[in-house]
Amino acid sequence: MTAPLVGIVMGSRSDWATMKRAAEILDKLGVPHEAKVVSAHRTPQRLVEYATSATARGFKVIIAGAGGAAHLPGMVASMTRLPVLGVPVQSRALSGLDSLLSIVQMPGGVPVGTLAIGEAGAVNAGLLAAQILGLSDPALAERIEAWRAEQTAQVDEAPE
Numbered sequence: 001m002t003a004p005l006v007g008i009v010m011g012s013r014s015d016w017a018t019m020k021r022a023a024e025i026l027d028k029l030g031v032p033h034e035a036k037v038v039s040a041h042r043t044p045q046r047l048v049e050y051a052t053s054a055t056a057r058g059f060k061v062i063i064a065g066a067g068g069a070a071h072l073p074g075m076v077a078s079m080t081r082l083p084v085l086g087v088p089v090q091s092r093a094l095s096g097l098d099s100l101l102s103i104v105q106m107p108g109g110v111p112v113g114t115l116a117i118g119e120a121g122a123v124n125a126g127l128l129a130a131q132i133l134g135l136s137d138p139a140l141a142e143r144i145e146a147w148r149a150e151q152t153a154q155v156d157e158a159p160e
């Protein structure tokens with residue numbers, strides 16, 4: 001089995017419906033990845049182990065999704081130099097605005113590349129991770145170009 005290059009983490013199993021969109025696009029582009037539930041709040045030790053071992057395990061990019069008081073992406077970013085892409089999961093109480101603000105408003109010095117709220121954000125996190133890896137993988141870069149061309153071909157000019 002190929003070693004995963006992208007690590008997908010999420011605060012709860014309830015986030016998987018959103019975060020699986022990132023996994024699906026990575027599958028489509030042939031990027032090996034691994035998904036795990038890791039919570040800064042509920043499994044702090046698992047978080048420390050995950051983030052501090054991510055580089056040694058061969059990951060190149062981490063995608064972290066969480067909802068509400070979404071501390072997970074920032075905490076992962078604080079413990080690794082790998083690029084961290086944050087996905088704000090749509091929360092019930094505040095529709096994901098809480099998640100978005102928790103993830104995007106990082107203090108200077110610890111970046112999290114923050115995507116849009118919900119499934120579109122998860123898809124784009126997967127694409128962005130692939131694009132980062134595509135910088136040093138010409139075959140992957142070609143697959144991304146082909147995926148883009150297919151997307152373009154599916155957009156009809158006629159409104160109906």
Ligand SMILES: Nc1c(C(=O)O)ncn1[C@@H]1O[C@H](COP(=O)(O)O)[C@@H](O)[C@H]1O
Pocket residue numbers: 010011012013014015038039040041042065066067068069070071072073089
């Ligand atoms: N934001 C976080 C973190 C974290 O940031 O570490 N851990 C869990 N959660 C979030 O709590 C929400 C509700 O979780 P439950 O559905 O399990 O109650 C989820 O969206 C999860 O990401």
